[in-house]
Amino acid sequence: MKKKMYGMGIAAIVAATCMAxxxxxxxxxxxxxxxxxxxxxSNAYWQEIIAKFEEKYPEYKVNYTGLPVESSMTKYTTAVATGTAPDVVDLRDTDIATMVGMGCVTELTDIVSGFEEAAHYNQAGLDVTRSFANDGGLYCLPIYSTLNICWADTALMDEKGIEIPTTQEELLEDCEKYADPDNNKYFFSLRGGSGCTENIFDFIFTYANVDHMFEEDGTCVLSQPIFAEALDKYASIYWNGWTSSDSLTNGFTEMVAEFGSGTSMFIMHNSSSYAQHLANLGEGNFKNVKPLANDEGTVVTKALSAVGLAIMNSTEHQDAAAAFVEFVANAENDEFICATEGRVPMNELVYESDWFKNDPYNLVYSEMTTDENVKWLTYPFWLNEFSDFTSSYVAPGWQAVLLKERTSEEVLKEWADFLTNAQKSYLESIEK
Structure with missing residues (x-):
């Protein structure tokens, strides 16, 4: 894929910033x-965007801080509690409910309505961000979204004459056939550490062919026997030695490193890891593909995830903050971010660009959103407890299953009980 040469390189960015x-x-x-x-x-492209913003608006200066992803929400909430919050933050959909619940972010409807390109912001992205606020307000302007997909090392697979799997059963067959533990070579890298929730849920909800987390009365479906069967299937990749022993604690960085070094040929992640694969494998040596289907040809995957910018209530510079948010959300910068990092843009003006039309990665994302065999699972981000659930329950429980310290049935019942209690409490609160 030929892409525009947006980035100037770190040294060039610094030089251009000093001149501009x-x-x-x-x-x-x-x-x-x-x-x-x-x-x-991300640090490089934000510095470039900020340099352009400061050139256009010499009356404003932006101090940028790139946080470690694992601790960013802790830093956000600590800053709010201590009165040291910044003027603008970016929020993932997983963050919105928490920040709105703390009353620390500004409702943006009136502000955004005055933006020059407001009519072109993707409605689905706006709806997603609104859905995570208990009052349906717009507290975050979505800039990009991500979709869960799979990545294949096509150069290595072509060399070995391996076809890209399209179903879960084919994945398991390939994991068994191409595992070579003596040489630390495997078909698949499994994610057992932080951030494993989406991989697990994509696999087990697809296997179960279920596209909802709760029954109408608030009971979580995860305690149903089909999910234990599914989790056993997924865990068997580790139990049988078909993935590296490091998979037990693999987070994003480790999983992508295995994929990028030839330790594995196939991973489940999302569109955001494009830049890492490009750096590790080189253009033309890998591709994105639709998530794996079940035996019925159906995929159940996490609904679109929108990420955007929010203005903190504590800011004393709302006009400057709004100008920065609008600048980032314009088509030029939205395209720059998405082309650099493999995101799906939320400014629909970008959809008419040569980059978007000609990018083969975007073709996969577009096909997914219109494929009738793809079902979308909405995660319960409206539950304040869900963030704690993914970090304090899912990862430890999953590792206990992999180590055979606990059964899938035991862990899934614990997960289901936790989410059932949280959802029923939530339903009771909104009925009052």
């Missing part, structure tokens, strides 16, 4: 912006 940004005087307003996932890729 005027000397700041006493009349300059400074705003602080925190991003939830500061890494080499």
């Amino acid at each position: 940004v005027p000397v700041f005087g006493e009349d300059v307003t400074t705003i602080d912006f925190w991003y939830h996932d500061g890494n080499d890729v």
Whole structure:
């Protein structure tokens, strides 16, 4: 895939920033912006966007902080509690309910309505962000979304004459056939550590062919026997030695490193890991594919995840903060971010660009959103307890299953009981 050469390189960015940004005087307003996932890729593109913003608006200066993804929400909430919150933050859909519940973010409907490109913001993305606020307000302007997919090392698979699996059963067959533990080579990298929830849920809900988390009365479906059968199937990849022993604690970084080094050929992740695969494997040597289907040809996967910018209530510089949010959300910068990091843009003006139309990765995402065999599972981010559930219950429980310290039935019942209690309490609260 040929892409626009947006990035100038770190050294060039620094040089361009020094030349483009005027000397700041006493009349300059400074705003602080925190991003939830500061890494080499995101830090570089934010610095470039900020340089362009400061060139266009010399009356504003932006102090950027890229946070470690694992601790970003803790840092957000601590800053709010201590009165040290920045002016602008980015929020994942998983963060919105918490921040709205703390009363620390600004409702944006009136502000956003005045933005020049407001009519072109993706309605589905706006609806998603609204759905996570208990009052249906717009507290976050979505900039990009991600979809859960699979990534295949096509160069390595072509070399070995392996076809890309399209079903869960084919995945298990390939895991068994191509496992070579003596040489630390495997078909698949399993994620057993932090952030494993989405991989687990994609597998077991697809296997069970169930696209809802709760029954109407608030009972969580995870205690149904089909889910234990599904979790056993997924865990068998580790039990049988068909993935590396490190998979037990693999988080995102470790899983992507295995995939990028040839330890594995196939992983389940989402569209955001494109940049890492490009750096590790090189263009033309990998591709994204639709999530694995069950025996009936159906995929059940997490509903679209929107990520965007929010303005903190505590800011003393709302005009400057709003100008920055609008600048980031314009088509040029939305395309830049998404093309750099493999995201799906939320500004529909980008859909008419050559990049979006000609990018083969985008074709997969577009096909997924119109495929009648793809069902979307909505995670209960409206539950304040859900974030704690994924970190304090899912990962430890999953590792206990992998180590055979607990059965799938035991762990799934614990998960189901926790979510059932939370959902029923929530339903009672909104009925009052």
